[in-house]
Amino acid sequence: MSFVLRSISVYSKMGQRRTIEFRRSGLNILTGRSKTGKSSIVDILDYCLGRPECYVAVGVIRQHVSWFGVEIANGDDLLFLGRRNPDPDRNTSPDIYIRRGQHESLPEHTELHKNTTEDALVRLVSRFAGMAQNEHRPLTGTRRPLQATIRHALFLCFQKQDEIASRDRLFHRQGDPFIPQAIKDTIPYFLGAVDEEHFLRQNELDEAKRALHQLRGRRDAMESDETAGKRIQSVLLAARSVGFVGEDYESADDEVALAELKRIMTTDLRSPTIISGSSEAIVRLENELRALHRRLDDVQNSIRATKHFVREQSSYSREVGEQRARLVSLHLYRGESDADHICPLCEAELETPTPAAADLARSLSVLEQQLDAVVAERPHLQERLNALGTRRIEVERAIVSTQHELERAYADNERARLLRDQVIERARVIGRIGALLDEIDLRDERGDLDALIAEAQQRVDLLSERVNAEDIEERVFTFLNLIADRMTEYASQLDLEHAERRMRLDLKKLSVVAETVTGPIPLSRIGSGENWVGYHVVTFLALHRWFRERNRPVPGILVFDQPSQAHYPPDADRGGRIDGLQDADRRAVHKMFQFMQTTSKAIGDGFQLIVLDHAHLDEDWFNASLVEEWRGDAALIPVEWTEGM
Numbered sequence: 001m002s003f004v005l006r007s008i009s010v011y012s013k014m015g016q017r018r019t020i021e022f023r024r025s026g027l028n029i030l031t032g033r034s035k036t037g038k039s040s041i042v043d044i045l046d047y048c049l050g051r052p053e054c055y056v057a058v059g060v061i062r063q064h065v066s067w068f069g070v071e072i073a074n075g076d077d078l079l080f081l082g083r084r085n086p087d088p089d090r091n092t093s094p095d096i097y098i099r100r101g102q103h104e105s106l107p108e109h110t111e112l113h114k115n116t117t118e119d120a121l122v123r124l125v126s127r128f129a130g131m132a133q134n135e136h137r138p139l140t141g142t143r144r145p146l147q148a149t150i151r152h153a154l155f156l157c158f159q160k161q162d163e164i165a166s167r168d169r170l171f172h173r174q175g176d177p178f179i180p181q182a183i184k185d186t187i188p189y190f191l192g193a194v195d196e197e198h199f200l201r202q203n204e205l206d207e208a209k210r211a212l213h214q215l216r217g218r219r220d221a222m223e224s225d226e227t228a229g230k231r232i233q234s235v236l237l238a239a240r241s242v243g244f245v246g247e248d249y250e251s252a253d254d255e256v257a258l259a260e261l262k263r264i265m266t267t268d269l270r271s272p273t274i275i276s277g278s279s280e281a282i283v284r285l286e287n288e289l290r291a292l293h294r295r296l297d298d299v300q301n302s303i304r305a306t307k308h309f310v311r312e313q314s315s316y317s318r319e320v321g322e323q324r325a326r327l328v329s330l331h332l333y334r335g336e337s338d339a340d341h342i343c344p345l346c347e348a349e350l351e352t353p354t355p356a357a358a359d360l361a362r363s364l365s366v367l368e369q370q371l372d373a374v375v376a377e378r379p380h381l382q383e384r385l386n387a388l389g390t391r392r393i394e395v396e397r398a399i400v401s402t403q404h405e406l407e408r409a410y411a412d413n414e415r416a417r418l419l420r421d422q423v424i425e426r427a428r429v430i431g432r433i434g435a436l437l438d439e440i441d442l443r444d445e446r447g448d449l450d451a452l453i454a455e456a457q458q459r460v461d462l463l464s465e466r467v468n469a470e471d472i473e474e475r476v477f478t479f480l481n482l483i484a485d486r487m488t489e490y491a492s493q494l495d496l497e498h499a500e501r502r503m504r505l506d507l508k509k510l511s512v513v514a515e516t517v518t519g520p521i522p523l524s525r526i527g528s529g530e531n532w533v534g535y536h537v538v539t540f541l542a543l544h545r546w547f548r549e550r551n552r553p554v555p556g557i558l559v560f561d562q563p564s565q566a567h568y569p570p571d572a573d574r575g576g577r578i579d580g581l582q583d584a585d586r587r588a589v590h591k592m593f594q595f596m597q598t599t600s601k602a603i604g605d606g607f608q609l610i611v612l613d614h615a616h617l618d619e620d621w622f623n624a625s626l627v628e629e630w631r632g633d634a635a636l637i638p639v640e641w642t643e644g645m
Contacts, residue, residue, distance in 0.1 A: 001074060001075060001130070001551060001556075001606050002074065002129045002130050002547075002552070002553050002554055002555050002556050002606070003072040003073055003074040003079070003128055003129055003555055003556065003557075004022075004024050004025070004072065004073055004074075004555070004556045004557060004606065004607075004608050005022050005045070005070070005071075005072055005073075005555075005557050005608060005610070006021065006022060006024070006071040006072060006073045006078065007019050007020060007021045007022065007069075007070070007071045007106070008020045008022075008041060008044055008045070008068075008069070008070055008071075009068070009069035009070075009071070009106055010044075010061070010065045010067075010068055010069070010636065010637070011065065011066050011067040011068075011069065011109045011112065012064055012065065012066060012109075012641045013064065013065070013066045014641075015108075015109035015110070016109075016638075016641065017069075017106065017108070017109065018636070018637070018638055018641075019106060020041075020627065020628060020636075021627070022608060022610065022627060023608065023627075024073065024605070024606075024608060025556075025600075025604065025605045025606060025607060025608055026597075026600050026601050026607075026608065026609070026625065027596055027597045027600045027601070027608075027609050027611065027625040028608055028609065028610045028611070028625065028627045029593075029611045029613065029622065029625045029626050029627060030610070030611070030612050030613075030626075030627045030628055030629075030630070031612075031613050031614065031615065031616045031626065031629050031630070032614070032628075032629055032630025032631055032634065032635070033614065033630065033631050034614070036630035036631075036634070036635035036636060037060075037061055037630070037635055037636025037637060038561070038612040038613075038630065038636075039057075039160065039161055039561055039562075039612060040056050040057065040061055040636060041559065041561075041610070041612055041636075042158050042160050042559055042561060042612075043055045043056045043057070044056060044068045044070065045070060045158070045557075045559070046154065046158065047068060047083055048068055048069065048070035048081045048082070048083050049070065049081065049125055049150055049151075049154060050118065050121050050122040050125055050149075050150055050151055051151070052092055052118065053091045053092045054068075054083075054085070054086050054091055054092055054093070056068075056085075058088075060637050060642060061636065061637055062085060062088070064637055064641045064642060065085045065637070066084065066085055066109070067082050067083065067084050067085060067097075067109065067112050068082065068083050068085060069081065069082040069083075069106065069107070069112075070082075071106065072125075072128070072555075074128055074129075074130070076102070077100070077101075077128070078100065078101060078102055078103070079098065079099075079100050079124075079125070079128055080097075080098065080099040080100075080106065080107060081096075081097075081098055081121065081125070082096070082097035082098070082107065082112050083095070083096050083097075084096075084112075084114075094114065094117070094118070095113070095114040096114060096115070096116050096117065096118060096121050097111075097112045097113055097114065097115055097116075098115060098116050098121065098124065099111075122149050122150060122151060123149070125150040126149045126150045126153075129150055129153060129553045129554070129555055130551075130553035131148065131149065131150070131153075131553040132553075148185075148186040148189045148190065150555075152182055152183070152186040152190075153186075153190060153553065153554045153555060154172065154555070155171050155172045155173060155174075155179065155182075155183050156171070156172075156187075156190065156540070156543060156544075156547075156554055157172070157554070157555055157557050157558055157559065158172040158559050159172060159536055159540065159558075159559065159560050159561060159563075160172065160561050161561040161562040161565065163536070163561075164532075164533055164536045164537070164560055164561060164562065164563055164565075165529050165532050165533050165536075165562075165565055165566065166532060166536075167523055167524045167526070167532045168523075168524050169510075170510050170511055170512060170523065170536065170539065171183050171510060174510060180510055183510060184507055184508070184510070187476075187507060188472055188475075188476050190547070190552055190553070190554050191475075191476060191479045191480075191546070191550075191552070192475075192479065192550045192552055193472050193475035193476040193479060194472055205460065205463040205464060208456065208459045208460045208463055209460055211456050212453065212456040212457060212459075212460055215449065215452055215453045215456055216453060219449055219450070219453065232261070235261065235429070235432050235433055238429050238432060239260075239261070239264055239429050239433065241429075244264045244426070244429065261433050261437065262437065264429075264430070264433055265297060265430065265433055265434065265437070266297060281409045282406065282409045285402055285405055285406040285409055286406065288402050289399065289402045289403065289406060292395055292398050292399045292402060293399065293430075295395050296392065296395045296396065296399065299388055299391050299392045299395060300392065300434070302388050303385065303388045303389070303392065306384055306385055306388065307385070403424075403427065406423075407424070476507070479546070480504060480505055480507070481504070482546070483504075483505060483542050483543060483546050484502060484503060484504035484505065486542040486545060486546070487503040487504065487505065487512070487538050487539055487542045488501075488502050488503045490537075490538035490541060490542060490595070490599070491503050491534070491535065491538050493595055494534045494537070494538065494591060494592065494595055495591075496530075496531050496534040496535060496538070497526055497527070497528070497531045498514035498516065498521065498526065501514050501515055501516050502514070502515045503515075503535070503538070505539060505543075506520075506522070509522060511523045511524065512535045512539055514526065523535055528566070529565070529566035530566045530567065530588060532566075533563055533565065533566050533592075534592075536560075537560065537563060537592070537595075537596070540558055540560075541558070541596075541599050541600075541603070541609075544556070544558050544603060544607060545599075545602075545603050545607075548603050548604065548606055548607050556606045556607040556608060557608055557610065558607070558608070558609050558610070559610045559611075559612065560596070560609070560610070560611050560612070560613075561612045561613075562612065562613055562614070563592055563596070563611060563613060564589045564592060564593075564613050564614070564615045566588075567585035567586075567588045567589050568585065568589055568613075568614060568615050589615055589617075590617060590619075593611075593615070593617055593622060594621075596609055596611060597621055597622075597625060610627075616629065
């Protein structure tokens, strides 16, 4: 279940509070004359629910209000959201106040202060609406992944006065840049075509692809590099040029040369040449650098030891797996005897005793337990490798930072300049040796690397099948067909044009389409304001009925601003009465409100239809749905707030 609206509050600059309360379900009507603040209800809701800018019209409301407040409810859980009215020369304010839980009354003006940020507000309200982890990933193009939030859900909840009567725009803010694509990207999630498990599988697939990419990169590095022998001799020559080794190693074989290179990794960068008289800072930094190199050596040794254990474990897993495959044929035995002189297949007497089926089963069980233990240990080993890799990066960064500090100290100490140049050159050689040793370690893994790549590719393929975009498209198509049935039913109840045909929501064009024998007819080609308003009403009521039946994380709030405008324009307002309208217009207004009342009641608990309008019908059910009526001096902003201003 998602949330509904409990109340909207405005706070004066003197500290007074004005609150409009709403019923948690069914039709909520707020009627009144023009310029009383009815249309600002949508803008206040939009702003308090995370819209970056405040679009409340500049005028009486912006002049006399200091804070806007909205209280929403999800079951018994309450959340109050307050936002400061921006200064006259600004369109937003960073001051946001939130309060969660049951309280005796709404916050007073003195309690309002900044205690969160806009991003945190959007995340909080999205979770409050029931939104779990989700992300739309475009299959083509350069668009980045998009996560649905409360901001996207509200495109499905508001219909302002100029939107509900539009022939070209169906959704709230559809005319704003980038909003149409955001609506198309997030509607599958809100409809339920993309469930939460899909995003968990998507994350698994991302991890599997990253692992596969890393394995392939290691293999490519092996294949594209020079031969190990040439690299060893080249690095050994560089080591000799800085005094690490003598000429004795010029013609050493690879094994001896490798042993010497490993020894060099532990050599003091400053030996054998040491220049005395260095400053205290240089001595301290040199000591730190030596300590860091020792730490790096320890970490690299741990990484090599762990990788060696992983290779050994992989070899053991394959061997145990082969033995298990041989014993798994035990499941084909039909005999039930455990005697060693009875054949477990045909149960015939045997001249030569054989191992009993129970013995084979016990062997198979032991092997499976061993194999499970090895498999269970792999994630821990990988975690250790990841942790060691992170530690190595940290130590390497510390070494680089210390070397930079040491270089600055050398630059300030002329007497140590010679030593600095020698240390820098030796550090470069040490770096080359370390890279070479890592590459040789990778070559030792080559036997297992191809098998690991094949295994990783198999996992990626398996997860890719489970994360199938075509399946999502099919579910969206099916759900829209079911919603189209409801739209067609509602259109018939309102006697809209083409109601005898099938009506549907076209997500590609973000429009309503009538399917006729001459082809599809979009809303933009259907005439009259009555039809434009009517099809907005039936579309959003059908959508929200689907959302509530499927318990989707879309707020159970739908706001229609002036749905009667095609028959009851503001300049025809006579105290809200519709007696002066022509018969057809009077019947149409009555039918529209009656339809909204019965349909919102049918959708049930957890859904509230809020209608902002001029009309006031003299009907018991209409008066029972009335929230407030703003006529005479009644309005969103009390008269006493404006007196003396």
